[in-house]
Amino acid sequence: MLRPIVVGLDGSHESLAAADWAAREALRRGLPLRLVHAWEGLPADASDLPELEAPRHWARRILRGALDRLNERYPQLYLSGDQIARPAADALVAEGAESELLVLGSRSFSGFGGFMAGSVASATLAHAARPVVLVRAGQTLEDEHLPDTEGRPSAHAPYRAVVVGVDPAHSCEELLAFAFESATLRTAPLRVVYAWHLPYMPVAAEAKARRAMRETAEGTLDHLLGPWREKYPALELDVLAPEGRPPERLLDAAKDAGLLIVGRRIRPARLGAHIGPITHAMVHHVHCPIAVIPHE
The missing domain is CATH 3.40.50.620 (HUPs)
Structure with missing residues (x-):
């Protein structure tokens, strides 16, 4: 059913x-x-x-x-x-x-x-x-689409990008499944965002550490998305691993989006129910529709 x-x-x-x-x-x-x-x-x-x-x-x-x-x-x-x-x-x-x-x-x-x-x-x-x-x-329907060639709202122009924020340290399967399906249904590009933040360290070590963290973040995303690329080979995929605090980078990525997808970790009952700081920030500041996906 x-x-x-x-x-x-x-x-x-x-x-x-x-x-x-x-x-x-x-x-x-x-x-x-x-x-x-x-x-x-x-x-x-x-x-x-x-x-x-x-x-x-x-x-x-x-x-x-x-x-x-x-x-x-x-x-x-x-x-x-x-x-x-x-x-x-x-x-x-x-x-x-x-x-x-x-x-x-x-x-x-x-x-x-x-x-x-x-x-x-x-x-x-x-x-x-x-x-x-x-x-x-x-x-409105027009808000889900890009403007037409003359910059006017249109329901016939291509769909705006679907954006999903991921944290490979936690389960991403539910988020990515929803994101790839949503983008495919719209024939829209999918923008995957994984923001990382350089911890405090001596200035002399920053450049080397930043390069290493960026390479690690990009490699982690490639590994995470490999099976999904194979499953959805025709989908236009834009993979971003910007440096910065996740709420700020995700807000930047979603400014022109038609749909933003974020996760909410399901917590044990004894800890109470919360939506998490990143999802909280998105819910309070993003203009486009936002999908919140519960996951373990």
Whole structure:
């Protein structure tokens, strides 16, 4: 049985943008799309108080409106939707566990705080067992593509690059599998980034150590990507091993990307759930959709 792509709805512009992105991704992957709206209100038969009817009506309207909108825009898509009476993060984690991919809207604010993913998205990210994609408000089909020859937004130009950040010290198989598949589905170039940082040492030793570390990083990437090159020989691959702190280098590499892919290590329950500092930075500062892939 095919796992659906699941999108969480809350009526916001961000969640509507996420629903559109999820619909396009479902068509690319040949998968059904399931819309979920979680609401902690009382069950329909819990009370006849008229003041409870308004929130119930609004909750139903969110789901119904999104279903109608997507049915009109993507008539070839197999689409379903459900309302779930439980806390949003709990509902999304449970739904995501049965999905191929969970897609959420990601809220953004200007100012010193940068981008904020929102409490529900953050809690879901930290506990999800399957890939999660965050989408900003305003993301459109044209944003997934390069501008046309005259510099105008276009849905017919080639796709923007897919970017994936890797750390060969940890498992990369899940990240690379998702990245190569995503790039192949889009016929887009794949940009693989492994940033390394020179530790403090005497100035006289820096040049030699820097050269050695760069060669080691490039060799490690070649070894890591060897089997994937063989599996996807037609895919355009751009391999980068820049010196610098990983969050900064990954942000640089993703400035013109259509999709950024990062990992989240699954931690033992006793240590609590976290998304890690690099993924945290990407979620808060990257403008394009970002896929977070849990891995051991």
